[in-house]
Amino acid sequence: MQEFSKGKPPAGVFFDTDFSAIDAVLAMSILYGLQGKNDCRVAIVSMSRPNLAVAGFADAVERFYKGPAGNFSQVPPIGMRTEGLAGDTSPAFTVPFEKKNADGSTLYKNQVKSEIDTGDPNTLFRNYLEAQYDLNAFWVLGGPATNLASALAFPGMPELIAAKIKYLVVSVGAFPNGPADGRIKGDITAARRVFAEWPTPIVACGREVGAGLLFPGASIDKEFAEQVHDNPVADAYRACHTMPYDAPSWDMAAALYAGRPKEGYFKLSGPGTIVVQDDGRTSFSDSDKGKHQYLILDREQKDRILKTYVELASAKPVPPKRFRPADDAADPQQEQKKPPVDAVKPPDNK
Amino acid sequence: MITKKVLPRRTFLRGMGSAAIALPFLDAMTPAFAASSMPGGAPVRMAFFYVPNGMIMDAWNPSYEGKFQEMPRSLKPLEPFKDDILQIGNLTHNTGRALLDGAGDHGRCCGSYLTGVQVKKSLTEIKSSISFDQIVANEIGKQTRFPSLELGMEDARQAGDCDSGYSCAYTNNLAWRGESQPLPPMLDPRALFERMFGTGQPMTPEERARQSVYRRSILDFVTDHTHKLESSLGPTDRRKLDEYLSAIRQVEVQIERAEKDTKPIEPGMDKPYGIPADFSEHFKLMSNMVAIAFQADQTRVVTFLMTREGSSRPYRELEIPDGHHPLTHHRNLPDLMEKVRKINEYHVRQFASFVEKMKSTQEGDRSLLDNCMIVYGAGLSDGNAHLHEDLPTLIAGRGGNTIKTGRRMVVRRETPMCNLFLTMMDRMGVHMDKFGDSTGRLQGLDLG
Numbered sequence: 001m002q003e004f005s006k007g008k009p010p011a012g013v014f015f016d017t018d019f020s021a022i023d024a025v026l027a028m029s030i031l032y033g034l035q036g037k038n039d040c041r042v043a044i045v046s047m048s049r050p051n052l053a054v055a056g057f058a059d060a061v062e063r064f065y066k067g068p069a070g071n072f073s074q075v076p077p078i079g080m081r082t083e084g085l086a087g088d089t090s091p092a093f094t095v096p097f098e099k100k101n102a103d104g105s106t107l108y109k110n111q112v113k114s115e116i117d118t119g120d121p122n123t124l125f126r127n128y129l130e131a132q133y134d135l136n137a138f139w140v141l142g143g144p145a146t147n148l149a150s151a152l153a154f155p156g157m158p159e160l161i162a163a164k165i166k167y168l169v170v171s172v173g174a175f176p177n178g179p180a181d182g183r184i185k186g187d188i189t190a191a192r193r194v195f196a197e198w199p200t201p202i203v204a205c206g207r208e209v210g211a212g213l214l215f216p217g218a219s220i221d222k223e224f225a226e227q228v229h230d231n232p233v234a235d236a237y238r239a240c241h242t243m244p245y246d247a248p249s250w251d252m253a254a255a256l257y258a259g260r261p262k263e264g265y266f267k268l269s270g271p272g273t274i275v276v277q278d279d280g281r282t283s284f285s286d287s288d289k290g291k292h293q294y295l296i297l298d299r300e301q302k303d304r305i306l307k308t309y310v311e312l313a314s315a316k317p318v319p320p321k322r323f324r325p326a327d328d329a330a331d332p333q334q335e336q337k338k339p340p341v342d343a344v345k346p347p348d349n350k
Numbered sequence: 351m352i353t354k355k356v357l358p359r360r361t362f363l364r365g366m367g368s369a370a371i372a373l374p375f376l377d378a379m380t381p382a383f384a385a386s387s388m389p390g391g392a393p394v395r396m397a398f399f400y401v402p403n404g405m406i407m408d409a410w411n412p413s414y415e416g417k418f419q420e421m422p423r424s425l426k427p428l429e430p431f432k433d434d435i436l437q438i439g440n441l442t443h444n445t446g447r448a449l450l451d452g453a454g455d456h457g458r459c460c461g462s463y464l465t466g467v468q469v470k471k472s473l474t475e476i477k478s479s480i481s482f483d484q485i486v487a488n489e490i491g492k493q494t495r496f497p498s499l500e501l502g503m504e505d506a507r508q509a510g511d512c513d514s515g516y517s518c519a520y521t522n523n524l525a526w527r528g529e530s531q532p533l534p535p536m537l538d539p540r541a542l543f544e545r546m547f548g549t550g551q552p553m554t555p556e557e558r559a560r561q562s563v564y565r566r567s568i569l570d571f572v573t574d575h576t577h578k579l580e581s582s583l584g585p586t587d588r589r590k591l592d593e594y595l596s597a598i599r600q601v602e603v604q605i606e607r608a609e610k611d612t613k614p615i616e617p618g619m620d621k622p623y624g625i626p627a628d629f630s631e632h633f634k635l636m637s638n639m640v641a642i643a644f645q646a647d648q649t650r651v652v653t654f655l656m657t658r659e660g661s662s663r664p665y666r667e668l669e670i671p672d673g674h675h676p677l678t679h680h681r682n683l684p685d686l687m688e689k690v691r692k693i694n695e696y697h698v699r700q701f702a703s704f705v706e707k708m709k710s711t712q713e714g715d716r717s718l719l720d721n722c723m724i725v726y727g728a729g730l731s732d733g734n735a736h737l738h739e740d741l742p743t744l745i746a747g748r749g750g751n752t753i754k755t756g757r758r759m760v761v762r763r764e765t766p767m768c769n770l771f772l773t774m775m776d777r778m779g780v781h782m783d784k785f786g787d788s789t790g791r792l793q794g795l796d797l798g
Contacts, residue, residue: 074735074737074739076764077762077763077764115762116440116760116761116762116763117763118762118763119762119763119764120762120764120765120789122789123764123765123766123789124764126444126787126789127442127444127447127764127787130444130449131447131448131449131450133450155784
């Protein structure tokens with residue numbers, strides 16, 4: 001019999017990325033590592049380019065962490081945009097499927113055979129946002145803002161986002177100023193719309209943060225292997241580039257901050273406004289009323305962050321807990337009005 | 351010059367007392383040179399046959415898409431009609447999910463099935479929304495004698511706790527006139543018969559007594575008018591009329607038989623008066639009247655709750671004494687799953703008899719089934735896991751030649767069921783931009 005945890009669950013996570021680098025895969029494993037420690041629950045993973053091979057790999061990672069679909073739980077589909085270019089398919093997303101079981105079947109289960117096995121991002125966002133308690137979810141963006149801009153244009157979605165999403169952490173741009181970011185250039189219109197219209201606070205994790213925190217690739221054959229012998233994330237890392245190498249951690253930094261904003265891993269800028277330039281650069285201007293902030297790499301925290309990366313990303317999968325309202329018979333509307341017990345606090349850890 | 355007196359489409363056989371029998375489409379209702387095609391085209395009708403407690407999905411979903419090949423086990427009874435069926439995979443009712451309301455998937459899934467909203471978890475403060483069949487009925491219902499018919503076969507109580515704090519109003523109704531107005535299904539064949547073939551005025555006690563004493567058929571009350579009409583019809587129409595009236599008489603005889611049968615349906619439980627003890631007989635009786643109602647264009651909208659959501663009815667006719675709902679929580683035990691498969695298949699077998707009846711009824715140059723969209727489905731897929739995605743859904747009939755049947759079509763995961771409803775509304779001549787949690791229209795119903 002499945003046990004139920006009572007009361008409000010940890011914050012729900014919406015992770016949207018283009019999976020253009022191994023960093024995005026590791027960010028997924030960090031989010032699931034945080035889920036295993038009950039710091040959050042991964043709700044939806046979505047991607048902003050129509051690449052079935054990549055979606056299939058993301059699906060396999062989801063199944064690796066969530067386990068087989070069972071009573072009252074199902075592995076949600078990967079959200080996938082169907083327009084635009086498919087882009088490159090790194091060996092990271094295909095080589096892991098070469099691993100076989102003794103009977104010759106593929107070791108990692110991937111249910112994505114065609115577009116119908118994925119979900120429309122907006123439908124998924126809507127459906128899974130509705131299942132979150134108010135302001136008990138956060139969003140991590142690790143690629144062009146195409147899906148998020150599309151969500152803002154979807155009827156009723158801005159209101160739903162405002163009600164449910166505590167904050168958005170974007171792994172794009174360079175702060176306070178820097179070179180143009182390919183992820184912004186990938187869809188400048190979308191990035192502008194998101195920075196201008198997103199209804200809740202945005203924290204930007206600039207490229208300089210991830211570039212300053214190189215994920216220790218040696219951990220793949222050490223800590224990862226010690227935890228789980230066959231791990232699709234580790235196999236993807238090995239297949240992505242010639243080992244050994246240390247990967248920049250753009251999305252990982254964003255995911256870590258988003259899941260643990262109070263842990264002091266990073267410094268935060270004051271409030272301000274981020275604007276996207278025509279050439280894809282971002283600029284930040286201070287403003288007391290601004291809803292944007294950016295992360296600042298704290299060199300003193302570097303070792304701690306890297307250690308946390310490895311600890312979370314290599315952790316064994318932990319089956320998700322099922323939550324029910326504290327008093328199942330209680331009026332859910334009243335339950336909704338109770339002050340949050342463990343909701344994520346606003347990003348105030350300067 | 352050829353002249354032909356056209357019989358009005360809305361012709362009733364009337365007689366003494368409260369009898370009024372609507373007629374099926376006859377050639378005499380079409381102008382000269384237009385025989386065998388209905389003026390303005392045949393109306394499209396729609397019906398929903400709902401089965402509870404989900405299904406064993408390995409016996410429902412075939413392993414392929416496209417043209418039907420080997421039918422999966424639960425659909426085997428529909429094998430003879432597979433060219434008339436479209437099965438749709440991956441439709442989802444998000445509003446049936448818990449979201450923030452905890453347990454009660456049975457209450458929610460039925461309450462949301464045709465309304466597309468998450469119903470309020472309450473035993474006393476009932477809140478849903480107008481169901482889409484009623485939106486259609488409101489728009490086109492004036493064209494028929496009854497805007498809609500709501501039918502069922504089990505327990506229509508409207509109060510009490512039927513699932514974890516959800517009122518029985520949610521599990522026992524499909525159709526909703528408004529957010530707090532469910533339309534309880536009619537279970538009693540006699541009541542349905544009198545509604546369909548009466549004038550709308552209740553029989554006086556004297557009329558009922560006279561009919562009962564002399565065991566007269568409702569057809570006896572309209573004999574004079576029938577003879578008069580027959581004399582003006584051609585041989586084809588006379589045959590059609592005879593078949594139609596025979597079907598009505600057959601239903602009447604079945605009802606009388608059920609009323610005489612007083613054996614208990616369960617040890618210690620009296621059989622409700624007039625309701626056949628045999629599930630199959632009851633279904634046949636009710637569904638035959640649906641076919642007659644469609645044939646005579648008495649209504650174009652029907653909802654049919656085969657058994658209520660969460661039903662624990664045992665199926666002794668299948669030698670399954672266990673309750674349906676408890677069985678569906680089979681914990682993946684093979685023997686329990688097998689029993690559920692048998693129940694699933696049994697339900698489909700009943701439905702197949704209705705499909706057969708519809709297909710064998712001619713309407714103009716097509717079958718009556720061709721002009722209908724008969725949805726057979728459930729509000730849960732895997733009843734053991736209470737899943738609300740990939741809901742078992744099939745459409746029998748071609749919706750007036752607007753649906754390509756004979757195949758399985760799979761849409762993207764999480765596609766809202768309400769997208770199908772929007773698309774069906776279009777075919778019923780009712781156009782809305784959004785219904786429930788729809789995100790657009792379902793594409794591909796008309797593509798082979």
